[in-house]
């Protein structure tokens with residue numbers, strides 16, 4: 117787990133479900149064969165309807181057409197991020213696109229767990245409704261130790277909730293490393 | 303003392319007398335289920351972490367049910383089935399239900415019930431969010447991702463945070479124009495898409511125990527639509543009868559203590575409830591059917607783990623019999639067993655299958671079908687701005703294929719009534 121994350125914000129709304137994060141038609145791609153794996157980056161967040169892609173304007177695709185990686189590495193979302201299906205392809209797709217963290221007001225539990233147990237990205241919880249005060253493209257810095265998010269574009273600071281129980285798994289790398297360290301698997 | 307059924311099952315599987323909500327525990331898993339979308343990546347992770355030649359922890363506890371992308375020409379989707387087939391052969395798995403054979407079942411959650419894998423008191427995990435369906439049989443069941451499934455596949459164990467429980471008690475007699483779908487859409491409308499996040503939803507009360515096992519599964523199926531970890535209904539004689547007719551496996555039913563502590567409790571009188579619908583694009587966007595009656599439709603869809611069981615089709619067929627649909631109506635049985643029942647059982651002298659055909663419905667093969675959109679050639683999938691009324695469980699943008707489409711969720715009775723009129727219609731208008 118990185119101590120300092122820096123990158124551009126991509127802002128989206130409430131209850132963004134896993135079909136919007138990675139539409140079901142694309143789940144047929146292999147998650148391991150490199151040529152296919154990169155398709156997850158291409159289609160990450162491609163299920164967002166027009167008008168909701170990158171707030172406040174809503175007309176900025178997360179991954180530009182014909183690209184496999186996004187210029188945005190920190191996703192700012194409202195409440196209940198990642199609701200819907202249990203597909204681990206969702207946090208995986210965001211990671212393949214280059215995202216390192218999501219900052220949401222709250223999460224659907226399976227997405228949250230998948231993000232952590234698979235070691236795909238860090239799911240931070242915000243205390244404020246950041247989607248109203250951060251704009252897509254703002255330059256952000258997150259100190260994962262102190263839980264401070266700084267919007268370098270506006271100069272404003274926001275406090276994030278402590279990572280709590282999941283910090284140990286994130287630090288270990290994924291749930292397997294965590295289980296090994298705890299002596300639960302060889 | 304003072305524990306809910308969910309706590310007691312988890313405690314027993316963690317080797318403890320009691321567990322408290324919020325506690326993180328490691329539990330022993332009785333059944334792990336996976337399917338064609340999440341099975342192949344789970345197998346990849348299992349081999350990466352445990353070795354190419356690693357053995358699954360217990361062959362008898364692993365159930366693989368391909369169901370999502372079956373009747374498609376998509377080569378990648380076909381490859382997923384080949385991966386499952388090869389893995390099942392390599393490990394000599396007894397519970398692999400292969401496509402194109404007489405063992406093929408269809409939608410995993412319905413098949414788990416039919417094949418006797420839902421056993422009271424058990425702990426069941428699956429790589430599918432609607433794994434909570436199995437809770438209708440008085441067991442703890444929840445959905446996980448590929449990583450967690452791979453960990454279970456190798457060790458038989460997984461960590462769980464013990465949930466608080468929300469209890470919903472249903473009293474009264476269910477009127478004939480209402481179904482379990484109306485009840486659960488009402489609950490989701492009341493508590494919201496994240497109203498049950500991290501919690502167990504326990505369904506209780508005489509009206510629940512009056513329901514068939516299939517209808518109970520419709521309730522627990524949609525616990526995830528309120529964000530819940532699991533949905534659960536205590537086992538009763540109907541449960542035992544169903545389970546014993548499907549398996550010889552031993553099981554130990556568990557019940558909530560009378561003084562169990564609940565995070566939330568709410569009592570409903572089902573006799574006064576109305577047919578309800580979830581408007582686009584959220585399952586909690588509830589309206590009564592009368593509020594949206596008259597909305598013009600392009601399509602109706604009857605299918606899925608929540609709305610494609612035998613009883614769902616029987617209810618719809620009763621409305622459609624002797625009439626003709628005014629919009630494209632797709633009928634997709636959840637399982638091959640349901641499909642068989644539709645072809646064998648009759649309604650006023652005609653098979654139920656024939657009732658649908660005569661009403662002008664398009665009949666599909668047992669599978670998930672267009673419930674989750676899927677590959678472009680999927681039967682019933684949306685491709686444009688269709689307005690759909692569906693018995694499925696999700697209507698997020700793009701869920702049935704096209705993100706421009708609008709999907710309304712409703713009971714099979716409401717969907718059938720609406721198919722007949724081509725506009726959203728209260729089932730009371732067409733039921734005599």
Ligand code: SF4
Pocket residue numbers: 370409410411430432605606607608669670673674694695
């Ligand atoms: S029928 Fe729909 S909800 Fe049920 S398992 Fe299949 S895709 Fe998921």
